[in-house]
Amino acid sequence: SFSLSPIMMSIHSLLLLVSSIYLIGAVHSLTCYINDDEGNLRTQSDEDWKFCSFIPFGTPNGGPRASGIGAATENLSGYETLFGQNSPLYSVLTTCIYEKYDFSKINPKLGADPEYMLRCICNTNGCNKPTSFAKFLAAQKH
Ligand SMILES: *[C@@H]1O[C@H](CO)[C@@H](O)[C@H](O)[C@H]1NC(C)=O
Numbered sequence: 001s002f003s004l005s006p007i008m009m010s011i012h013s014l015l016l017l018v019s020s021i022y023l024i025g026a027v028h029s030l031t032c033y034i035n036d037d038e039g040n041l042r043t044q045s046d047e048d049w050k051f052c053s054f055i056p057f058g059t060p061n062g063g064p065r066a067s068g069i070g071a072a073t074e075n076l077s078g079y080e081t082l083f084g085q086n087s088p089l090y091s092v093l094t095t096c097i098y099e100k101y102d103f104s105k106i107n108p109k110l111g112a113d114p115e116y117m118l119r120c121i122c123n124t125n126g127c128n129k130p131t132s133f134a135k136f137l138a139a140q141k142h
Contacts, residue, residue: 029045030046031045032052035059035065051069051121053066055117066130079095094136095120096120096121097119099116122140
């Protein structure tokens, strides 16, 4: 009967391990929409992203802003608690928070007036398409 030598077996195991890690990474990578002030829109997949963000009035002209959010840029434990409540009976589809940023507290040169921002977070691929707020909410239904 055919049998692999020990060195071939360990190479085979290593290849299996590497491909498993690659597959796990691919499964956990989230795809979000991203746009900029010039109106350029694209999708991006990132292993660090846990949520996609949708800011209904986030561009200078009041249009929607889309991006991805990872643990490297902010503490996501509050969102993870909210989304973790899902059961067959109940699902959190998106979480929207209204925030105040007072950059003058860091440096008065950064602007005297605080900025207010309504921001929604969702966690499925492509869930943050920058459309109207009503269309964003309708697209969360699944
Ligand atoms: C994130 O916030 C939670 C709850 O406030 C806290 O327990 C945790 O230590 C924080 N994690 C980091 C990395 O700051």
